[in-house]
Amino acid sequence: MQMARKVFILGGHQTDFARNWTKEGKGIAAMIREVLDGGFSETAIEPGDLDAAHVGNFAGELYAMQAHLGAFICNYHPVLRGLPTSRHEAACASSSIAALMARAEIEAGIYDLVMVMGVELMKSIDSKTGGDYLGTAAWYEKECAGVDFPFPKLFDRLYDLYDEKYGVNYNHLAHISTINYENAKRNPKAQTRSWYMNLQHACSTGNYNRVIGKRLRATDCSQVTDGAAVIFLASEDYASLYAMRTGNNIDKIPYIQGWGHRTAPILFDDKEAEARVNKYVLPHTRTAITDAYTRAGIKGPSELSCIETHDCFSITEYAAIEHFGLASPGEGYKRIEDGTIEIGGSCPINPSGGLIGCGHPVGATGARQLLDAYLQVSGKAGEYQVDGVKRAATLNIGGSATTNVVHVIGRDA
C-alpha cells in the first residue's frame, strides 16, 4: 500500500471566506481568477510550468449557472491554453477527489506539476433554495425533496445514532463549536473571525441560536460560504528544482505521506443499519482513516500533530475524534474534556476554525484543508500555527458521511 512516488505540496492560496462575491457583483470567474492570482503569486510558480489541473466543485450549475469549470483555468492566461483540465464532484469532498486525481497522476509518473483548485459560490441564492441544493449531496428524492434544510436533519440522525449507541452530552458538542469559533478568530481568512460566540451562547437556544433540526442548533452548523482554495502538487524532480530556486531544503517541504478514500452507502438508512452492527458508527470513514495511516506507515494519531477534520456539524467532528483513533468508540468526549483537541492540546483539531469557524464553500473545503495542513507542516500558519507540527491529517466528507477522503501530510526534516 506504500506510495509509489513522493508527491510534494508546494503551497497555495485561499480567498477570504468572509467575502460575499454576489454583493461584490462578481461571479465565479472572478473568484477563480483571484485564487489563481494568489496561488501563483504566493508560490512564485509560473503558470506555464503546469502540466494539468483538477477542479473540485459541488454544484456550480445550480448556484452559479456554470459548469465545465476546468475550462476556466485555461481562461486565466494564454500560456494555459491546451492544459489538460477536469472537474470532479463528490459533494463536500469534491476537491479532495480532485487532489486524489492530481496525486495519482504524479505518483504514476505522468506529470510533474499539477494544480488542484476547489471553488464554490453559494451566496447567490436565498438560504432555503441553498438548503434544497445541498440536498443533492444526499439521495435527493428519497431524503431531501420537500424537506426544508435537509442536511441538519440528516446529521441529527447521526446525533441520534450516537446517543442511542453511547449517549451524547450536548455540552460536548457545544465545546467543539466554541473551540472552532475561537480558533477562527486567529485565522485572517476565516469567515467567522469577527462573529460573537462563546460556550454560553453555544449552549443557549432562542432567536439567535435556533434549533435547526431536532437537536442541532445554529452554532452546531457550518457556514454557507463563498470561497476558493488552490494547492500545487509536484513530483520530487520538480520539487527539488523548486526548492533550489526558492532557497529551500526539500526535506522541509511537506508531501503526501498517505491517503484513504472510501464511499459509504448514500442512504442514511443504510448507514444506520451498518452503524448498529459496527463499533464505529461510520465504518467507511474509519477505513479511509486506517488506509491513510497504513500508507503513511504510521500507527495512529499519536504520530499526528494536528488534524483538519470535516465539521459540517459539531456531531461530525465528535465522530471524527474516535474515528481517528484519539479515543475508543463512544469515548471521543474524553478528548474534549481533557483538552486534547484544543490549541495547546496534544492533537489540536481544526486550528483553522474548521468548517464551522473558517467556513464551508462546499467544493473548496478539501483543497482548503490540504492547504491548511501544508501551512501547519511548513510552519507558515501564522497566528493559528500549532507548535512543532511535523505531520497533519485531513478528513473531508461528502454528503452524510458518504464519500470519505483522508490525507496524511508530513515532512522529513
Add this chain to the structure above:
Amino acid sequence: MREIKKVAVLGANGAMGSRCGGIFAQAGVRCTFFARTEEKALLGIDNAVQQARSDILREYITPKTYDELEDELPECDWVFEALGEDIGLKRGYLERIDRARNKGTIVSTVSSSLSIEELAEGKSDDFKAHFLGVHFFNPPGKLPANELIFHPDNSDMLKSFVSSFCEDRLYRVNIVTYNRPGFAGNRIGFSFLNEATLYAEKHGVDTIDYLLGPHTGRAMPPLATIDLVGLDVYRAIVDYIYNKTDDERHETFSLPLYAEKMIRKGLLGRKGQTKSGFYSKGKEDEILGISPNSLEYSPLKSMKIEFVEDMKNYIHDGEYTKAVDIIKKERSPEADIVRHFILGYISYSYSRIGEVTPKEHGISGIDKVMAYGFSWLPPSGWVDLLGGPSPTISLIEKAGLPVSEQLSVQSADSHCLVSDVQKYLIAR
C-alpha cells in the same frame, strides 16, 4: 496591572453608544448603559444584542439613567462617552464624570471630529491624563477601524494599554491620529463626499453617483452615503472641518447652498422624518433623485455610459487591471470626473501624512482608516492598481492636482498593506 471589568456607556440609546457598548460586552466586560430613561437604555441593549446576534449579551449589560451616574461611576474602570456631537453637551457630562470617577479611570469620547483637548479643558490633571478619543466607526460590528486620539497628558503606559485592549479584546484595527478636525478618516472621506455634492449641482445627483459608483472603490456612491449618514450630522462635521482647517482642498468642505436648503426643508436623508435626502421614494417605491436647482424629486435617469459598463463587466469577471486601465486611458468629460475624484482622493490622502497621522506610519494609517472605517479602496491600494507611484504621479499631474512629497518618495517596491484591495471594486 490594569483590568477593565466594568464600563459606563453614556448615550447608550444611540446607534453608536449601543453598538460600541455592545463591543465591550462581547469582550466579556460588564457594561452599564446610560440614557435619559430606562426604556431608552433598554432599547440600547436590544441594539447591542442584535449586533452580536446573541441574547447572552443581556447578562453583561445593565440599564440606568443619568440620575444614577454618580453612584455608578466609582465602580467603573472606563467611561465611554457617546453623547450627541455637541461640545456643550459633552463638556457638561465630562465635568460630572471628572467629579465622580476614581483616579485612574479611563474616559474616552467617540466623537468623530471634536477636539480632544477642548473637551478636556478645565478638567482635573488626572482626568486629562486618562482622557482620549476612541473613535469607532458605525457599525462597529462590521467596521473594525478605531481612531485613537491621545491627549498630550496621556502616559505611554496608558496609550499602550488602550491600544492593546482595543486590538486584542475588542478586535479593533487601531489608527493613531492627531487631534485635528475630522481626525483622519472624516477629513479625507468628507472632502470626497462634499466635493461630490458640489459636482452634483452642475452635473446632477444621479450622474455623479453613477460615475462614482461602487466600481470606483466604494460600497456606496457618495450622495447615497450622505443620505445614510444624515445631512444634519454630515453638515456638522463638514462645517467644523471647513471652519477649523485651511489646506489646498479647503473649498471642497464648503457645503453648497442647495444642501443647506435641503436641511432647512427637513430633507435629512434616510433617518429623517421624511426619509428623503438626495434620494426619495415615489408612490410605487421607485427611487427618485433630487434636483439641486429646484429641490424637486424626479425618477432617476437610466444611465449607461460605455466605459462605466465596461469597467463593471471587467470587475464582475475579476479582470481588475483591465477595469483600472479604463480609468487611466478613457478620454471623455465623464472619465475626467472619475479621474479627478480618484486621483484627488489619492493626492489628498498622501498630503495629509504627518498632519492627521504620524509621518512615521506613512500611508498605512490612512489606508487602514479608509478601508476598515469607510469600506473604501485605500489610497495606496489605488497606487498599486494604477501601476505604482510613478504612473500615479503622472496621472495626478495630468489631472492638474498636487503631488505630495510622500507619494514622490514612495518606493516602487512598497505596496498597500490592506489585504484583498480588489474586494472594494464592486460591479454594481
